[in-house]
Amino acid sequence: MVTSINLPQNIRLRVSVSCSREIDLCPGCGAKIPVTTPEGFTVCSKCGLEYPDSQPYVCSDALGRDKTLLQSHAKHSRHTSTMIGSKTERERLAPQLKWAERVGRMHEQEVFQRAYFEIRKVLTVLDLNERTALLDAAMVGFGQAYRHVTKGSRNRNVHLLALVTVYRVLRAARVPVVLKRYLTACLDRDQHDAKQFMTVLRETTFAFPRTNPDEMVLHEISAIVSRLGLPKPVRDAAAAIAKHHVGRFQSPKTGVRAAAIVSAGVLATGTRAQFPLVSVARSAGIASSALIRCVTAACALCGRPITSSIISVGDLLRSLFVGPTGTSMAKPIASRTAEVKTRIVEIGRTAKLPEVVVEAALKVTDLHIDTFPDRVLFAQVGAILSTAVIASGSRAKCRLKVIARSAGTNYPTMAHYLKVACARLGFPLEGKLASSRFFLPELFLREKPPDHYEGSLGPPLRALAHPNYIKGIEGPPTIPTHPSP
DNA sequence: GGTCACCCCACAACTAAGGA
DNA sequence: TCCTTAGTTGTGGGGTGACC
Numbered sequence: 001m002v003t004s005i006n007l008p009q010n011i012r013l014r015v016s017v018s019c020s021r022e023i024d025l026c027p028g029c030g031a032k033i034p035v036t037t038p039e040g041f042t043v044c045s046k047c048g049l050e051y052p053d054s055q056p057y058v059c060s061d062a063l064g065r066d067k068t069l070l071q072s073h074a075k076h077s078r079h080t081s082t083m084i085g086s087k088t089e090r091e092r093l094a095p096q097l098k099w100a101e102r103v104g105r106m107h108e109q110e111v112f113q114r115a116y117f118e119i120r121k122v123l124t125v126l127d128l129n130e131r132t133a134l135l136d137a138a139m140v141g142f143g144q145a146y147r148h149v150t151k152g153s154r155n156r157n158v159h160l161l162a163l164v165t166v167y168r169v170l171r172a173a174r175v176p177v178v179l180k181r182y183l184t185a186c187l188d189r190d191q192h193d194a195k196q197f198m199t200v201l202r203e204t205t206f207a208f209p210r211t212n213p214d215e216m217v218l219h220e221i222s223a224i225v226s227r228l229g230l231p232k233p234v235r236d237a238a239a240a241i242a243k244h245h246v247g248r249f250q251s252p253k254t255g256v257r258a259a260a261i262v263s264a265g266v267l268a269t270g271t272r273a274q275f276p277l278v279s280v281a282r283s284a285g286i287a288s289s290a291l292i293r294c295v296t297a298a299c300a301l302c303g304r305p306i307t308s309s310i311i312s313v314g315d316l317l318r319s320l321f322v323g324p325t326g327t328s329m330a331k332p333i334a335s336r337t338a339e340v341k342t343r344i345v346e347i348g349r350t351a352k353l354p355e356v357v358v359e360a361a362l363k364v365t366d367l368h369i370d371t372f373p374d375r376v377l378f379a380q381v382g383a384i385l386s387t388a389v390i391a392s393g394s395r396a397k398c399r400l401k402v403i404a405r406s407a408g409t410n411y412p413t414m415a416h417y418l419k420v421a422c423a424r425l426g427f428p429l430e431g432k433l434a435s436s437r438f439f440l441p442e443l444f445l446r447e448k449p450p451d452h453y454e455g456s457l458g459p460p461l462r463a464l465a466h467p468n469y470i471k472g473i474e475g476p477p478t479i480p481t482h483p484s485p
Numbered sequence: 486g487g488t489c490a491c492c493c494c495a496c497a498a499c500t501a502a503g504g505a
Numbered sequence: 506t507c508c509t510t511a512g513t514t515g516t517g518g519g520g521t522g523a524c525c
Contacts, residue, residue: 179502411521
């Protein structure tokens, strides 16, 4: 029998005042067929639930005062005791209410004790028993779930509820857990099946209310930014996107949305070389594919679907999310041409390059920057500088390896970029770079490009695959201009 | 200066999870 | 049970250090 008693000070005490007759009833299914196992447990022979008061402690540790809890647990766990009302309120209670409270407290305490052991058992199996925060969260969650599940329902099973609670806590704490393996490791298959687990999982959904997803996204963005140590321009761009366009980045997982926004900031500020998308995804604890999908979907939602590789959509992202519709928080980003020219001047000054080389490099940038691959700024600058060195006949004064180092790249990459540019202009460079000295001035320093140069397209990059890109390229086999040496 | 092997990253296809 | 979305895995392009 269940009785509800209205108390003063708005205390509502809901306790089971059943007599000893009900002690034989299974708290899980209500059946009255208890059996005692050889280990000393009392279990329900219908549903297999272990009776709350049948825990035969085999540990040698001393029992607590109430004889139901090991002292070590009573000392260390604050979850296994229940108090109803304040101290003053309890003192005012009539004797029968005190008795009712005691019964109710004992029943709930027993449930919580069993849940405590169940949760500890699961965490031990998962090798997470050291994570006391998880235990705390799970005990709180168990309390919420237990009170939400209909009394007398088969879903109000301590083992299943504990399992479901731990599963939800692990997911909330971003502990990687695969449902199938989790059930294999922790579910008592003799008594329950996965279907029952899923039923309880569904029924307790409302007991674990979710916090505002947008706030979660902002929180996770901050975490990613600090983990990666992103510079201010990227932080500003991500903040602008988060402030004005957070709704465009859609995903059931807040981590995916946060990582996508940070990635958009990285791509929009051209810092992908330092912060590749995979590192953003890793720091958010998600797969890079999910991140890329989210960014792609955000662009599509704005009516500007991405048609090429995501790494080349920095301009698009900037115009969509950090541009005029964004805020002034995002630092204006210089165009690639201006950026390359600035770097050339800086390198010319620091590496003490001849004036003629710097001038030639600036001219090559103005005329043909689109022919050089733009994947990595440093390599692009290095290739333009080496082109200028060769074209201006300054190789005796400037070693290409030094140029590569000064530009922040390496010789093979720099040479690769230069060869790609030559191939795009229709003159694939076979063999050594030195052989290009005859036609590089004609190719890169002329105001008007050769007739068969068709803009920035040229052969597809796929055909220029490093390092054997030269094979298979179809281009004019002869060099058009051959000035006398 | 040039070559090569190794590693990292983006991408696509497939699989699993979770909600309706 | 179906649909959507995230995660996993394999593949190929591209970058880089070591070595000749």
